[in-house]
Amino acid sequence: MSIRSFARRVIPKSLVQFVRGLGARIDRRLLPVFAVTKWTSSLYYLFFNRGFGREHQGVLQGRIAYWRSLHDIAQSCVLLRRNTHRLEKGLIMRPRRPSFAEAYIEETVVCYLRADEAGTVQADEMRWAKDVLDAYFAAVTDTPVIAKVRALYAKAEHRQSQGNPMATSSTPYPQGSLPESPVSTEQLATLFLKRRSTRWYLPKLVPDEKLREAVNLASLAPSACNRQPYEFYVINDAERAGKIAKFAGGTVGFAENIPALIVVVGDLNAYPMERDRHCIYIDGSLAAMQLMLAFETMGLSTCPINWPDVEHRERQMQKELNLKVHQRPIMLLAVGYADPEGGIPFSAKKSDATLVK
Numbered sequence: 081m082s083i084r085s086f087a088r089r090v091i092p093k094s095l096v097q098f099v100r101g102l103g104a105r106i107d108r109r110l111l112p113v114f115a116v117t118k119w120t121s122s123l124y125y126l127f128f129n130r131g132f133g134r135e136h137q138g139v140l141q142g143r144i145a146y147w148r149s150l151h152d153i154a155q156s157c158v159l160l161r162r163n164t165h166r167l168e169k170g171l172i173m174r175p176r177r178p179s180f181a182e183a184y185i186e187e188t189v190v191c192y193l194r195a196d197e198a199g200t201v202q203a204d205e206m207r208w209a210k211d212v213l214d215a216y217f218a219a220v221t222d223t224p225v226i227a228k229v230r231a232l233y234a235k236a237e238h239r240q241s242q243g244n245p246m247a248t249s250s251t252p253y254p255q256g257s258l259p260e261s262p263v264s265t266e267q268l269a270t271l272f273l274k275r276r277s278t279r280w281y282l283p284k285l286v287p288d289e290k291l292r293e294a295v296n297l298a299s300l301a302p303s304a305c306n307r308q309p310y311e312f313y314v315i316n317d318a319e320r321a322g323k324i325a326k327f328a329g330g331t332v333g334f335a336e337n338i339p340a341l342i343v344v345v346g347d348l349n350a351y352p353m354e355r356d357r358h359c360i361y362i363d364g365s366l367a368a369m370q371l372m373l374a375f376e377t378m379g380l381s382t383c384p385i386n387w388p389d390v391e392h393r394e395r396q397m398q399k400e401l402n403l404k405v406h407q408r409p410i411m412l413l414a415v416g417y418a419d420p421e422g423g424i425p426f427s428a429k430k431s432d433a434t435l436v437k
């Protein structure tokens with residue numbers, strides 16, 4: 081028995097409620113005092129409230145993991161992704177500057193060479209980096225810095241960057257070459273109206289291929305500097321899905337009938353500085369939205385599930401999915417074939433009258 085459940089048994093409920101109420105009243109009195117400056121706010125979170133503790137540790141461990149990841153290169157390299165994207169943006173500038181990226185071209189090429197040497201990075205990512213670097217060196221006028229890095233790049237063996245020889249180049253292209261979208265606003269509105277948070281499902285297995293296909297569609301979502309700092313932990317097993325769904329508070333009453341669950345996990349190892357720490361939530365949520373809509377087009381329904389930063393829940397999830405402190409669950413998604421008899425809350429939406437300022 082945990083200390084928590086033991087305490088729950090022996091301490092009278094009325095006493096617990098009294099102490100909680102008193103604590104809440106004192107807290108409310110303290111807030112205006114500490115909220116006056118950033119510094120006093122930090123004091124409050126140091127001495128009276130540990131609510132940000134896990135995030136602080138996650139951000140710091142993420143920064144450590146970031147620097148480590150530049151040497152222990154895995155399937156994807158965040159610096160290579162970010163800098164390749166900065167280069168491709170430089171290539172489309174109007175007017176394009178004769179020389180650009182002097183501040184980061186050396187670290188980009190060093191990183192590319194390291195990734196090529198490691199041989200672990202996905203072929204598409206390496207090919208994108210190579211194509212963009214080739215286009216960059218073809219476009220820029222040498223300065224002393226660029227000339228030095230050009231010589232370094234010339235030595236690259238490009239072991240990993242072959243990818244699919246039939247694939248088109250991963251360099252910038254004109255907007256006009258994109259395909260026309262066959263989706264009308266009305267069709268999109270129907271899809272949006274059809275996607276409703278669905279909590280009752282048929283006991284029917286979700287095919288793995290559909291889960292993978294939806295993830296590939298979700299991966300087309302925008303992300304800051306194209307880092308895509310998230311992963312989808314897919315649990316396609318109703319029993320385990322229910323167990324993990326229960327870690328979140330908001331699934332009481334329907335966790336048991338969830339056929340498949342996806343935990344969207346952001347990784348703070350994508351950033352050397354805390355200023356970007358929110359990007360995992362933004363990028364992860366944009367991808368999660370596309371994921372839900374992709375499922376909808378496949379006849380599958382979803383329900384997003386809140387993941388509040390509650391210490392004992394965080395520990396449960398961390399243990400279950402074997403997450404590092406810098407890997408932060410963003411939200412959970414229930415996925416399955418909807419029970420047509422299952423109720424859908426009306427959930428009235430705000431309109432432009434309130435939303436547009």
Ligand SMILES: Cc1cc2nc3c(=O)[nH]c(=O)nc-3n(C[C@H](O)[C@H](O)[C@H](O)COP(=O)(O)O)c2cc1C
Pocket residue numbers: 275276277278279328329330331383384385386387411427
């Ligand atoms: C981030 C997020 C967290 C949510 N968490 C829960 C949850 O824990 N439990 C639940 O039943 N619904 C949850 N929902 C679903 C919302 O209640 C639902 O999206 C909202 O009422 C609007 O209804 P709709 O999704 O059908 O448009 C969540 C939705 C979002 C976007």
